[in-house]
Amino acid sequence: SQKIEQNSEALNIQEGKTATLTCNYTNYSPAYLQWYRQDPGRGPVFLLLIRENEKEKRKERLKVTFDTTLKQSLFHITASQPADSATYLCALIRGGYQKVTFGTGTKLQVIP
């Protein structure tokens, strides 16, 4: 069966360091992969989208990589700040009807 795993439920990191979150998938061939941020009591907020033929995407302090051979995406936040503390979700989208499946999320805590 199809499975999406995000490296850990929670990740604590010191302010100023780079946070790296992992999204692994099996039995899946996504056409796109998205990353979202969700704060408590709010809906997810779109951050980045990367296509299967792209290796890397950047936006300000954010970087996403997509390795279809390893079936893995890495999400990096450089120079992390306490305001980056939130739950981060990866979402895989197949081609065709573009049905989306979300991972369970990683709760990031940036410690001052």
Add this chain to the structure above:
Amino acid sequence: KAGVTQTPRYLIKTRGQQVTLSCSPISGHRSVSWYQQTPGQGLQFLFEYFSETQRNKGNFPGRFSGRQFSNSRSEMNVSTLELGDSALYLCASSLTGQGYEQYFGPGTRLTVT
């Protein structure tokens, strides 16, 4: 540009009742998707509507249904509520579909007692 709005924000219902939730997408967005979020199962896709047609459906029982109107506003209905239906119901709109950037609303917190 106004964001996605959902009403009501909070609801308490009793087992066996039915409920209707409403979602107004961002102006110009034709795709509306619905999700259920629970601590145990995470964010699960319910269905997607595009130009008043259901284009995608998740693995939920037939008690969960939805529709989209000509102005792209959408409603979802849950009949014969069960305790396990307690969740945060999120609506997301997009220009063309889930494969592109989705904008989520604040959600409706449904509690079934």
